[in-house]
Amino acid sequence: MAAPVSTVGKPSAERLPLNTTSFQKKTRTKLISIPGTRPSVQNGQLLVSTGVTSLDYLLGGGLAVGTVLLVEEDRYDSYSRMILKYFLAEGVVCRHELFVASAQDNPDDILQELPAPILDDVAIHKPVEQPRLSCEPQDSLDAMKIAWRYQNLPKVQSALASSSRFGHYYDVSKTMEPEIRQAAKCHRFYLTEHPTQSPPTHSTMLESYSALLKSLQEVINSEGFDVAAPMSKSRNILRIGLPSLGSALWGDDLSCHDNPRNGHALATFFYGLRAMLRSSLAVAVVTVPSHLIQDRALMGNITRLCDNAIALESFKGSERETNPLYKDYHGLLHVRQVPHLNCLASKLPDHKDLAFKLKRKQFTIERFEDGL
């Protein structure tokens, strides 16, 4: 007896309802597909968007998963904080998980100030509602006669569809609605609330940095962001935001003294952070008040320990604010470092003379042309 034709080519033993196709495309690639990410065209790295599309372009398409972006703060920490908020807001829209650690502001306050995303439709993603599966039997009334190939696609265009785009735009005059924000899972680390541990640190790192690293590792291991974890459930990305790391509130005298006692504590922390991120599905954006750090060599070391590094210099309060040359911009942006990951060199856009401007719906970064 010949085997029935319908069983040939079926990858699984399950029998699906008769009136739907049982053909499933066998994926050949081992690349995991996570919403909000895309592979880089240069080296195949998995990229996430920083929330600022022009910054994505500068970094070679986006932030590679497993890397750190260092943002050297401007003097008033306004634009660097804005970039951090864009980064976290992008995580909410893409339904990634967030981790915010702060010594000064309560992480909840930071999360409440995220800018509102500009979505194509007004539908808010409700976590309980499942998208319609294609194997549900269709009503004969809904059967399409001409566009029958599209019959099995979900009919409701929810916020899920807009999150399949890479990079979104935000309206900074409005804050994100609580329903959207609460749909994202967020982990917090607030240094003042963290219990101080008395056991001595095992390295040159400060207690606060050790505690932060430990807390990060616990989240990564427990929530399954470790790359080595079994692929049983769907994978997600962890977005880590660390505002004002290295400031005096972390217990670090790097930004207070010319010859700090623990000069290497912050560098050791960045080394540990790099080690942790390389083996997990996480991305970190760290802002450092580099204008307070006198030791330029130390900043150079820290920059080399991070993969991506940019520095912001705002015109606010300086004489450049009234300079007609700079009237179109809010500040200058310097790209200190971009990574060469898994490849020898990459073709990157020109990084000289960049200026940024924060508009209501867009944070633009462009080449500074002194209009003559």
Place this chain on the structure above:
Amino acid sequence: MFTELNSILNTTPDSFTQGEFILLSDRQSDASFLIHHFLSLYLRARCKVCFLGLVQSFNHYSAIGQRLGVSLTQAKEKGQLVFLEGLKESLSVLIPQDTETGTRAMDFLRDPAVGLKSLYEFVRSGATSSGVGGREADGGEEWGPPVLLVDDLSVLLSLGVSAGAALDFSHYCRATVCSQLQGNVVMLARSDGRREEEEDGDDEGSERLLRGLTHQCSLTLQVQGLPTGFCRDIHGQKCAGGGDKAMNSTNRRNSFSTKSTTKEPPSLLPGHRALFSSFTFPAFPFGLLSLLHVTTDHHVSISPDNTSWVLSCQK
């Protein structure tokens, strides 16, 4: 492995000088591509390689090595490559676990004042185990002279190790690997190179390390950015004498073209584009490579002193 660099240095996988200490340094640039070159060169030369990967993960080197034609995973399995994954080992030190796993090589993170003795012990065991390995497995392969590659040494300074301790470590490695075992040592040391700022002993660490290493080594390859900055069009540049560099002089194209290796890597990871592709991109130089000969106790005079080449990567 870049064949042009091999021809400049007069090395091939079959013949290279033994007992050499090669220093790779860069100023405001990235010389790590040289590490990949030497790694693939020595693996092809069937040497026993001990690699201290302190700044990147194993997968990074493995992915690039695959495109350069060597398989690091295979070399590790066969015992040819001993790889220290510094990042992974450091986590068990920085975040104390209950169980002690891994090597003790990164123990200097606990207390950098102690020095790099445990790291040196790792190197010594990695480089000298070739004698034992031949007898262990049946048909154990005989490897060539041991080679030590360090990427990179200056990160140790960021982690609190003193320049003196790092220089001691490099001296011990050189004594063991170069003199005793007649192998080679390749180390990468990076610096900012901002000499014009007033140094109140701030940068004394990395500059002192660089000067000390330059004294110890037999060959220095220095990579630095172009003085005028990033430039899109390549111009071949050859200048004699370290001082004056004439930009925009096109004598002949001295570029490290990666087109020399035209065969595709055998198993392309999904989603990756081959580094060597058929359509031409405009070549852009990303730095200057200078060859400086420090000691002449070797007889060779490989090329005229202090010539510089413009590097480019043609995709």
